[in-house]
Amino acid sequence: MNAATLAPAPQDLPVQARRLGAAGLIPFVVGALLVWLVRDPEAHGFVAAALSAYAALILSFLGGIHWGLAFRHEQPPTALLVWGVVPSLVAWPAVLMPAWSGLVIHGALLLVCYAVDRRLYPAEGVARWLTLRFRLSAVAALCCFIGAAGT
Numbered sequence: 001m002n003a004a005t006l007a008p009a010p011q012d013l014p015v016q017a018r019r020l021g022a023a024g025l026i027p028f029v030v031g032a033l034l035v036w037l038v039r040d041p042e043a044h045g046f047v048a049a050a051l052s053a054y055a056a057l058i059l060s061f062l063g064g065i066h067w068g069l070a071f072r073h074e075q076p077p078t079a080l081l082v083w084g085v086v087p088s089l090v091a092w093p094a095v096l097m098p099a100w101s102g103l104v105i106h107g108a109l110l111l112v113c114y115a116v117d118r119r120l121y122p123a124e125g126v127a128r129w130l131t132l133r134f135r136l137s138a139v140a141a142l143c144c145f146i147g148a149a150g151t
Contacts, residue, residue, distance in 0.1 A: 013132055021136050027054045028143035035099075035150035044151075048099035051147045055106035056091035058140065062113045063087035069124045080120070087113055099151040107144030110137050 031051030038044045066084035070076035087109060094105035114137040121127045 012128065018132065021132055024058070025136060025139050025143075027051070028140045032143035032146040032150070035147045045099075048103070048147060048151045049095075051144070052095050052099055052102045052106060055103065055110070055140070055144050056088075056095045059087040059091040059106065059109055059113065062110075062117075065117075066120070069120075069126070072124075080124075083116060083120070100148050103144045103148035103151070107141040107148065110141040110144065113137065 028051070031047060031054060034047040035044070035051060038047050063084045063086060066080045070080035070084065073080075090109055091106060094102040094109075096102070097105070114133055117133055118130060121130055121133075
């Protein structure tokens with residue numbers, strides 16, 4: 001198996017998936033920028049909380065993908081079901097933390113989710129999505145770290 005088989009070019013994916021994935025990064029990028037630009041304490045806290053909430057939402061979505069993959073099986077692998085709830089359970093308390101720490105947890109968890117998917121997607125026959133997942137996860141995690149640094 002060559003590298004092209006494991007990680008096809010993103011243009012091999014549906015164009016609407018690539019566009020919607022990029023659109024899903026808008027709140028991350030705008031949130032990270034606003035954390036650095038907004039100086040009013042009340043508004044700054046709101047912006048940081050909004051970025052944290054969006055990160056938690058996306059992490060829950062990433063976990064939910066595993067339940068979708070599990071639904072394809074007559075007897076779903078327990079690992080898919082368990083991992084499907086882990087991101088939500090970790091992201092939820094991180095939303096309640098101060099943004100400087102919660103956003104670090106969200107950023108780290110985005111990277112952990114990718115690492116888990118890097119191992120599980122090939123076994124589930126969806127490895128072709130990994131390049132796009134890497135790019136989206138890297139930008140989202142970076143925005144969380146930048147946002148945390150600005151709080």
